[in-house]
Amino acid sequence: MTTDRAEGPGRPRLLVSLATYNEAGNLRDLVAEIRAQAPDASVLIIDDNSPDGTGRIADDLAATLPDVEVIHRPGKQGLGTAVVAAIRHAVGRGYDLYLNLDADFSHPPRYIPALVAGMADHDVMIGSRYVPGGGVRDGFTLKRRLMSGGINWYARLLLGLSSRDNSGSYRCYRVSKLAAIDLGAIRSRGYSFMEEILYRCRQVGCRIGETPIVFEDRRSGTSKIHRGEAIRALQILLGLGIDRVVGRDRAPTSDRRGSTIPRPHARPIGSRGPARSR
Numbered sequence: 003m004t005t006d007r008a009e010g011p012g013r014p015r016l017l018v019s020l021a022t023y024n025e026a027g028n029l030r031d032l033v034a035e036i037r038a039q040a041p042d043a044s045v046l047i048i049d050d051n052s053p054d055g056t057g058r059i060a061d062d063l064a065a066t067l068p069d070v071e072v073i074h075r076p077g078k079q080g081l082g083t084a085v086v087a088a089i090r091h092a093v094g095r096g097y098d099l100y101l102n103l104d105a106d107f108s109h110p111p112r113y114i115p116a117l118v119a120g121m122a123d124h125d126v127m128i129g130s131r132y133v134p135g136g137g138v139r140d141g142f143t144l145k146r147r148l149m150s151g152g153i154n155w156y157a158r159l160l161l162g163l164s165s166r167d168n169s170g171s172y173r174c175y176r177v178s179k180l181a182a183i184d185l186g187a188i189r190s191r192g193y194s195f196m197e198e199i200l201y202r203c204r205q206v207g208c209r210i211g212e213t214p215i216v217f218e219d220r221r222s223g224t225s226k227i228h229r230g231e232a233i234r235a236l237q238i239l240l241g242l243g244i245d246r247v248v249g250r251d252r253a254p255t256s257d258r259r260g261s262t263i264p265r266p267h268a269r270p271i272g273s274r275g276p277a278r279s280r
């Protein structure tokens with residue numbers, strides 16, 4: 003259901019997106035929590051024909067709540083392409099800010115205000131596990147810590163990123179900056195999209211900041227990342243890195259200062275449960 007919401011001066015129009023694949027156990031409660039944290043935000047759900055009926059729940063939310071819309075795609079096309087679809091929607095509809103979070107409660111909506119507040123002096127705000135105050139509830143297992151640390155080190159080395167958490171998808175972006183990116187040139191369909199879009203944001207001169215989040219284990223359902231997708235992500239980042247070094251994919255802007263770490267807007271909360279390695 004869409005409504006015309008009057009925007010006051012200085013009040014940015016915010017689009018929040020949720021990519022869903024088999025998130026039936028999370029979606030309803032998550033949208034309610036997002037609404038509680040960002041009452042004026044529009045919500046966009048991109049569902050890839052989830053076998054568990056998530057798409058029907060999304061339709062029901064769109065029919066009963068204001069400013070909730072759904073994009074249905076015919077089959078599983080990857081998180082990266084879902085976020086690209088949401089970015090196109092944000093640009094096309096003229097939103098000021100675009101925020102994405104995972105639809106499994108790993109990204110608690112209580113951090114949305116801190117992410118939006120950080121946009122006062124940044125073009126991208128990362129909900130970061132790797133700045134002071136951030137973390138993973140209950141901590142990673144050693145294997146997951148090595149994988150997550152490894153992919154971040156790899157992305158920083160290959161793409162020249164200086165932000166600390168380049169693999170998480172909990173972020174807010176300035177839509178006018180996203181509009182300057184050639185989305186058609188993005189190579190990633192799956193999880194390496196998170197590193198690649200940051201790299202593309204740097205290329206168009208974005209000021210990137212991080213605010214701490216404490217990542218939580220998903221509440222319901224299972225992870226969709228699998229070994230093949232992880233290997234594909236590493237290959238894409240390697241290709242991007244090689245092209246960057248040999249000058250085939252040179253940044254068109256000179257903004258190389260990288261991320262800044264603002265004062266924490268949110269405090270960590272205890273620890274419990276294992277979590278993913280992205």
Ligand SMILES: Nc1nc2c(ncn2[C@@H]2O[C@H](COP(=O)(O)OP(=O)(O)O)[C@@H](O)[C@H]2O)c(=O)[nH]1
Nearest residue numbers: 021022023050079080081084104105225226278
């Ligand atoms: N639309 C769509 N969403 C996806 C796809 N793959 C993953 N997601 C969503 O992306 C988010 C992160 O995926 P998840 O499996 O939790 O990854 P993990 O946290 O790294 O284990 C969740 O909201 C998923 O439902 C996909 O192919 N299409």
Ligand SMILES: [Mg+2]
Nearest residue numbers: 104106108220
């Ligand atoms: Mg998850």
